[in-house]
Amino acid sequence: MGVSNHLPCNIEDVVDLLSIPVVRSSGTQLHCRCPFCDDRKAHLNINLSKNVFRCNRCGTGGGVLHLYAEVNNISINTAYEELCRIFQSGEKAPEHPVRKAQTKVKQSKPALELASVEARDNTYSNLLSMLSLGTAHRESLLGRGLSGSEIIRLGYKTTPAVRSAKIVTELLERGCDLKGVPGFYVDEETGQWKLDIRATGIMVPDRNCEGQIEAIQIRLDKDTHSKFNTLTSVDKYYGATASCCPHFAGVTGEEDAVYLTEGVMKADIARYFSTVLGHPCAFVGLTGVSNINQYVRMLEELKRFGINTIKVAFDMDLHVNENVRKARDRVIQVGCENGFEVIPKRWSSNYKGIDDLLLSFIERRRITDSIFGRL
Known part of the structure; x- marks a missing residue:
């Protein structure tokens, strides 16, 4: 490995010196648990060829000196002096107060109030009318004892796997109001409305006593924790939390x-x-x-x-x-x-x-x- 900034060590040496947990190695990169945040899934990426690091969770990054300095909460100059003494003279690494990992504060995204029942019913009705029911899902429902005509009457559809942008465009062209409708949110970069499909399955309309669709449940294809979830855009930019009836x-x-x-x-x-x-x-x-x-x-x-x-x-x-x-x-x-x-x-x-x-x-x-x- 090359030595950066004329240091007698490289970033892999410093990772070992600091006892940073390495979860996996790809040969040119190390994936470690970040010492700067409450990371549990190896978000810290160590690039061995470039002698740099970055945590994809908290954003901390830099070179060899920055890594040693940040962990020990010392200056870059002090980090340089200590690393030279450790790797050139064989001195024991000095003890520094243990830096406490910082809990990452999740930035809350702006959300919208839940749209009226009428707005949700109109948007969801139009959405379902644009979708189809996949063969596998239709066979599954037939296997549960429903007739073909009853499946059509109930309005069950398969979650869209592609063309969600076209679906949103057509909904807007039909005059549907997506503001506050769970499942729809605004893309932060483009400002365009998007449809948030988080899992595949059968879309089941949740109708109130007037027959209006207030929410859409999804019968999941993979029910690892639950058989159903609800179409939502919670935690999305200008999204909305679902409310079933x-x-x-x-x-x-x-x-x-x-x-x-x-x-x-x-x-x-x-x-x-x-x-x-x-x-x-x-x-x-x-x-x-x-x-x-x-x-x-x-x-x-x-x-x-x-x-x-x-x-x-x-x-x-x-x-x-x-x-x-x-x-x-x-x-x-x-x-x-x-x-x-x-x-x-x-x-x-x-x-x-x-x-x-x-x-x-x-x-x-x-x-x-x-x-x-x-x-």
């Missing part, structure tokens, strides 16, 4: 009761299955079993419909999942306190969700029909 499926106000379940897609599927079975039921899906704010909003809206009975159809993993059980008990308590008749529904644990249970009824009927024929 209780999802109404088949609620007209003519019903005596609604079934309460977990999730937007589950409510849609369960509603369809009940219709296929000849007993169409109304469903409301919460985007989280413990989302009490959504639930309270649902209660107020049910009152306006004149519906006072709620049948709680949470997944049967409540027998082994304490969080689901507690959420179910809380739902019953709050519903009763608000004057509703709340009835918990149970079924065999062989079928986790209400959609699984209803699909089993459909499959049994198909078997019966195949054996005896329709009457």
Whole structure:
């Protein structure tokens, strides 16, 4: 390695001297944990051929002398003198007070207030009308028991993988207002609106009691932590935080009761299955079993419909999942306190969700029909 500034050492020698943790080496570069910030993922890049360093996290950078001086909190001249004594005369490195790593302060980006329900519904409706449903996603939904016509009616679409710039342009040409609509933000460099798609999957509209789309949930292709996330542009420049609503499926106000379940897609599927079975039921899906704010909003809206009975159809993993059980008990308590008749529904644990249970009824009927024929 070459010696910079006539020093008797190079930057790799100094990295070793300072005991900076090297996570990986590519031969010409070292990737280390930065001693200047609370780095845990090797953001410090050491260029061995140029004898320079830079942290991609906190921005600290420089040459050999800067690295030694910054770590020890001394001047460049003192750093030069000490390195010469250490590497030329073999002196022991002097002790310096340990420099405390600085926590990187995350700069908050300007955000917009959530757009009105009408603006979100208009933008999301136009967005979904421009997209298509991929073959793999369509086959997946058919495999869950939905019909082709029902999939079209529900308006499920595949997240766009390309041409997002054209999509944004067309939305603006259609007169859609993107300000405050979660999923859209402004590019800091160009000032242009952009669509923020963070993961691939099936886009599922979250509709309120009026049928308006207030948010879009995404059934993820890879569910490492969760099966669903919500289209958002939180932490983006002039982005917006998503706000989901209780999802109404088949609620007209003519019903005596609604079934309460977990999730937007589950409510849609369960509603369809009940219709296929000849007993169409109304469903409301919460985007989280413990989302009490959504639930309270649902209660107020049910009152306006004149519906006072709620049948709680949470997944049967409540027998082994304490969080689901507690959420179910809380739902019953709050519903009763608000004057509703709340009835918990149970079924065999062989079928986790209400959609699984209803699909089993459909499959049994198909078997019966195949054996005896329709009457």
